[in-house]
Amino acid sequence: MTEISTQQLELLYDVSRSLHALIELDDLIPWVAEKTKQLLDAEGCSVILLDETGRELYFPYTSPENPEVAERLRNLRMPADKGIAGAVVQSGESLLVPDVRRDARFYSEADQQTGGDTRSIVCAPLRTQHGIIGVIEGFNKRTGTFAAADLTFLEALAGSISVAIENARLYRTLKLSEARLRDEVALLSRERPGRSRFADIIGTSEAMEQVFRLVESAIGSPITVLLQGETGSGKEVVARAIHFEGPRKEKPFVAVNCGAFTESLLESELFGYRKGAFTGANSDKRGVFEAADGGTIFLDEIGDTPPTTQVKLLRVLERGEFIRVGDTETRKVDTRIISATNKDLQHEVRAGRFREDLYYRVSAFPIRVPPLRERREDIPPLVAHFLKRLTAKWGKPAMTATPDAIECLLRYPWPGNVRELEHELERAVTLAGESTTLGPEYFSDRVIAAQSGAGLVRLAGSLKHARDQFERDYIAHVLRMQNGNVSHTARALGISRVMLQKKMKDFGLRTPGRV
Incomplete structure (x- = not known):
């Protein structure tokens, strides 16, 4: 029937x-x-x-x-x-x-x-x-x-x-389209104040000229780029330049630090998750690959990616496909991937911590970003760039660094690279108040100590000039060590407060203020 x-x-x-x-x-x-x-x-x-x-x-x-x-x-x-x-x-x-x-x-x-x-x-x-x-x-x-x-x-x-x-x-599909539009508007709005990032790559050294040449080649190609360099050397700035000067510039640029998440959280961040995938997953969530569809994803510290996540990244690179955590539906994206690392990935491959097939995928076009100590001639233009940006951002008078300040910065080894230089200048500009000149007295102890240790190298001219130069640098150093306290500095130098104030006036030294 x-x-x-x-x-x-x-x-x-x-x-x-x-x-x-x-x-x-x-x-x-x-x-x-x-x-x-x-x-x-x-x-x-x-x-x-x-x-x-x-x-x-x-x-x-x-x-x-x-x-x-x-x-x-x-x-x-x-x-x-x-x-x-x-x-x-x-x-x-x-x-x-x-x-x-x-x-x-x-x-x-x-x-x-x-x-x-x-x-x-x-x-x-x-x-x-x-x-x-x-x-x-x-x-x-x-x-x-x-x-x-x-x-x-x-x-x-x-x-x-x-x-x-x-x-x-x-x-x-309608909901995802609406969410994608909202994400793109939010991401584009966040980036729009400085749309062109190429101007943020500061430097005229030969090392940076090589970076510029490689960036120019990468901009017009969809090739996967691997940025190699020490922490703080400016890898993300280079990645932004490749994106914002290329054909995807009107689409989102999303940066993810792979070393900042646990394995499960990184997969949820990258690929999203389905409602009910785990405790607390009360609704569907799109990952950054979906949010950046058509644009660029910058995977910082890719060498810290867990092995299981490496497999899923390889699938995205090879086929443009991924699956949300807890889901079964295969999704497709068209996203350019720029990776960065401060590790030797070839060593990581030999050690079994990084997949060889993924390494060859992400390193199709490597660009080495040199550390600041290898391009010291770029420090003066970097200082001018940061001072201009900081004073404009904080509503302060335009400021220039004195020759002594520049020389002091040139002698410091900058283990934290450009990022450390930027932070040092942020601190110095704060201490300088409304001053229109930035002298070495506003720098941190570690920077001044490097200058003091190298002081004899730069002494030149008459004996009086050398003596005055040394005295000025030493007073500035002790003043900084005493957090700008004139009385404590005078006591440490073994002179009176009045005498110290006179010498500070003669040498053009200013009190940097308490920290």
Whole structure:
């Protein structure tokens, strides 16, 4: 008998009416699976969908009753031409299989993953105006065996479910588009005050000229760039220049420090997660790859990426694909990746801490950013650049560094590179107050100590000039050591406060202030 019973017709009507109220795919699929299981009097029901490639089938929803089994099913991929589900997808015809052990088409991988015991299956295609999107199947009738009426009922139900899934997907696409637009507006707004970053790469040294030449080549190419250099050497500034001067400049630039996250948090940050993926995941969240689609992602300290995350990064680099944490849906992005590291990645590969295949992917176009100690001639223009930016930002009078200040900065080794220089100048500008000149007396002890240790090297001219120069530098150093306290400085020098004030006036020294 193939006719649907009156009770099934009533239930079918109720289900069809209820489906229109479910527009979230994450709510729709579990509701459909549970309701269909009840209507078929089956032990279980699955909605199985085709992925974006059309080559594999996956489970968009798994019951949370057994988390371990659910995790296996979420990760399970089945060839779209295998199994009962594959046969229905390929033929577009429903199937009733009373004994799967006698059917060569049965694909036992799901049972092996879950420990299940599938005996019988009734399966119908999910068809939309764009074609077949998957199947819905019930398995193991609780009482008796599946009949032709069950198949007819499932086919009728599949029509309503297909429309509901299509509507839910369209709704999700609309939500993602809106979220993407909001993210892009926010990211672009955040970057817009300084759209062109090329001007922020300061330097005329030969070492930097080489960087400029490589950056110019990278700008017009989609090649993957690896920036190598010490911490604080300016790798992110170079990455921004490549993005904001290139064809993707109107799309987002997103920077992620791979060493600042735990393994699980880094994957959530990069790829996003699905609602319910872990405790606290109360809603879907897009990762930075989705937020930066069409733009550039800067992966800082990529050498600190955990091994499992390296595998997923490799997939994005090779195929432009990723899966959110806790999800089964494969997503595609078009994102340029610029990486940076302060490590020797080849050494990390030999040590087994970094994948060799990923290394060759990220290092297609390496650019070495030199440390500041290798380009000391760039310190004066860097100082002028930072002083101009800081005084404008803080509403202070324009300020220039004295020759002594520049010489002091030239003698310091700058282990923290350009970033340390910037922070040193921020501190000095703060201490200088409303002064329009920046002298060495405003610098930190470590910078002044380097100057004092090298003082004899720069002494030249008459004995009086050398003596005055040494006295000035020494007073400035002690004054700085005493946090600008004139009385304490005079006591340390063994002279009176009045005498110290006179010498400070003669040498043009100012009190840097307390810190």
